Amino acid sequence: MKNAIGEFPEGFLWGAATAAYQIEGAVTEGGRGKNIWDTFTHTPGAIKNGENGDIACDHYHRWREDIALMQQLNLDAYRFSIAWSRILPQGRGTVNQAGLDFYSRLIDGLLEAGIQPFVTLYHWDLPQALQDEGKGWLRRGIVEDFVQYTDVVTRAFGDRVKHWTTFNEPGVFTWGGYVLGEDAPGWRMQPGAALTALHHVFLAHGASAQVIRENVPQSQVGIVLDINVAEPASEAPEDVAAALRFDGMQNRWFLDALLRGEYPADMVALFGEQMPRIETGDMQRMAVPLDYLGINIYRRSVIAHGDELVPVNYCRVLPPGEHTLMGWEVYPKCIYDILKYVNERYGPPKIYITENGIALPDEVSPDGHVHDERRIAYLRDHLTYLQRAIAEGVPVRGYFVWTLMDNFEWALGFEPRFGLIYVDHQTQQRIMKDSGYFYADIAKKETAVK
């Protein structure tokens, strides 16, 4: 298919992405159980401006309106996550039928609108009961809980949902949750805990993939990683070494484990005593064949030696130039670089860009529109580099903008606006931004030539 950016493969999917806790709200409705982000966002000082996702975009009640907006965007696909605690309020055991019913209606609505559902099983919102019982992902038994959750959901929706992502950005919610303290459950400087949690997440990923394939004929199974090419800030040996360590932590730890069944030796040596307990067969259990790799990419990583974040000892250098509201550099070539990096080293069968977007201080102009020219430029420039990588043979089969509509940006609250659609979080009014119209034109199918 051809559009204003260039030529894309036939069947290329144009999508947008969201996550349950960031958009749904209705945290005490429909039988939903508490999760660790409910707890974390109500912890004083945890979230900027003391904000939380109790209401968020009220998507739980407005999902029909939101599907209509997806149709205006000409979306082929919509990536969203299911809240585990809506399905199993206590994390295991009794199933909440109202939770299944909500997602069933949403999925039917998407299919009626001609939009393919791409489901993420876990986008950070662990049922609080599992955290309380045994520290959540630190308990190896949680793998069985995740298997039960996978089984319930894939039996319920496998007749209509074919694309299943097990986890979104496992590195972010473990490193953020156990080292940086920026994500739930908010622990700090526990790298050993992060690595143990991550090991159990990897095991849960492998076990979940097996269940998905048993329950869903013709399923496509993947995982979503936030990988990022590391560039040394200088040619100084300590910066080059730091960039290699960063590459090991940010990229090879995940790609080697999940695609090759081994942790990278240099990082195993570096982590030493912090390494998780690995039982015989673990590495084979996690490295199940994948139908696709999801890549979330926003920026490049310029890395120098640092005294913090022991033992990886790196710090990010922010180059001059344009930056986003997240403090991230705008560097469109990052999407080309990461795709070439992954394809040349690991050669996954299929790749989706599962998140790419920019946080801006969007405002509604007096004319009632949101003129977000910077987002249009960001999308255009990244898509141009994406098209170049595809033309050079990288098997990218779809692209999802982060995000459909302005939503709850975790520890930063609602201030960073990433959406193609503006949301007034007081009134819940939705306004298509100029970038939404731009993207709708990109995604529009060529009208058949009569």
Ligand SMILES: OC[C@H]1NNC[C@@H](O)[C@@H]1O
């Ligand atoms: O920071 C922007 C996004 N990054 N990936 C995970 C999403 O939940 C975030 O909102």
